[in-house]
Amino acid sequence: MVATLAAATALTVGRAHADPDDVIARPLVLAPGAVELRLTAEINIQQRTMAQPLSLAPDAWWGVAPRWTVGLIHSDPSVDQVAVNASFCVRQSAISACERLYRGSGLDVRFDAIAGQIAVAPRLRVLVRDIDPFKPAVTLGALVRWAHGRFAITSDPYARLPLANHALGNRAALVLPVWLAVQPAAGWAIALHTGYDADFILLRDGGRVPVALDVTARLAGGVDVGVEAGWGALLGPQHDAKHGTVMLAAGWRS
Numbered sequence: 001m002v003a004t005l006a007a008a009t010a011l012t013v014g015r016a017h018a019d020p021d022d023v024i025a026r027p028l029v030l031a032p033g034a035v036e037l038r039l040t041a042e043i044n045i046q047q048r049t050m051a052q053p054l055s056l057a058p059d060a061w062w063g064v065a066p067r068w069t070v071g072l073i074h075s076d077p078s079v080d081q082v083a084v085n086a087s088f089c090v091r092q093s094a095i096s097a098c099e100r101l102y103r104g105s106g107l108d109v110r111f112d113a114i115a116g117q118i119a120v121a122p123r124l125r126v127l128v129r130d131i132d133p134f135k136p137a138v139t140l141g142a143l144v145r146w147a148h149g150r151f152a153i154t155s156d157p158y159a160r161l162p163l164a165n166h167a168l169g170n171r172a173a174l175v176l177p178v179w180l181a182v183q184p185a186a187g188w189a190i191a192l193h194t195g196y197d198a199d200f201i202l203l204r205d206g207g208r209v210p211v212a213l214d215v216t217a218r219l220a221g222g223v224d225v226g227v228e229a230g231w232g233a234l235l236g237p238q239h240d241a242k243h244g245t246v247m248l249a250a251g252w253r254s
Contacts, residue, residue: 023189023218024152024181028121028143029112030063030253038251040075042084044096045229045244053098057086061108071108075247078108079125079139080156080177082193082210082232082245097130104128104135110143119145123158135170136163154179155195171199179214187218193228196236208233212245224251 030036042055057075064070076083087105089098097103106127114120121143129135141158155178162170174197181191191214198207212230219225228247233240 022183023187023216023224024147024150024183027112027115028119028145029067029069029110030061032063032066034063034254036061036071036251036253038075038249040077040086040247040249042076042086043246043248044084044093045246046242049093052091053084053089053093053096054091055084055086055089055098057088067112069108069110069112071110073106073108073125074104075249077228077247077249078106079127080158080175080195082212082228082230082247084245100132103130113142117147119143119147123156125158127160129170133165133168133170135165135168137161137170138163139175141175150183152179152181152183154181154191171201173197173199174203177210181214189216190214191216193230198236198238202237205237207236208238208240209235211235222253224253225249226251 038059040057042057043051044053059071059073059075059078061069061071074087076086085097085103087103088101089103092099104127106125109124110121112121123141123143125139127137127139129137137160139158139160141156143156145152145154157176160173160175162172164170176197177195179191179193181189183189193212193214194210196207196209210230210232211234212228214228216224216226226249231241231244
């Protein structure tokens with residue numbers, strides 16, 4: 001859902017507002033004073049451990065000034081991950097990263113640099129990836145999207161840089177997500193989410209390739225619902241086809 005809710009801009013040159021039903025043509029940043037809220041249920045899909053772990057993760061963004069948006073984030077989609085590791089873990093598992101109710105949160109800052117058929121929004125995130133051990137980090141990157149008619153290709157490449165406790169698993173990493181989206185009808189969008197991510201020390205031979213299908217529907221009153229289902233590491237050297245994830249999201253944009 002992150003591709004279609006957060007990473008879409010107007011198709012025409014300039015900063016005109018997209019039609020409300022044009023899901024893949026929404027601005028990358030919010031208008032001044034506008035608000036976007038989203039709640040995501042992240043559900044583990046695995047034999048014998050169905051829906052365990054399970055997390056409910058709230059995200060909120062606010063258009064603080066022209067071309068600037070700031071958000072408070074908790075979900076895995078907010079950092080482009082197909083996973084079940086977000087705050088708040090309401091059904092926990094000792095054999096996963098979702099082993100306590102609260103794991104962390106983050107601040108998300110975006111700037112609308114370029115709008116149009118090709119859109120770019122530099123993005124900085126300050127994250128607390130975990131609280132025990134404490135894993136603070138920053139991400140440096142940008143949302144980038146090309147759109148034409150009913151089709152869009154979106155990416156959100158970033159480098160994650162640890163601020164402390166690198167030796168305790170808070171490693172530097174490169175994340176290169178890609179969404180291939182189509183809008184078959186007004187108010188609907190379907191996207192294939194894939195890409196590549198890896199810790200820098202394992203960049204050549206230790207990466208993961210996510211594969212997930214993302215469907216978003218625009219309802220009345222500024223409400224969206226979406227589902228993303230797939231694997232966070234279906235392919236690549238660290239592939240894991242046993243742990244699937246379903247993420248159900250509901251959002252509202254003023």
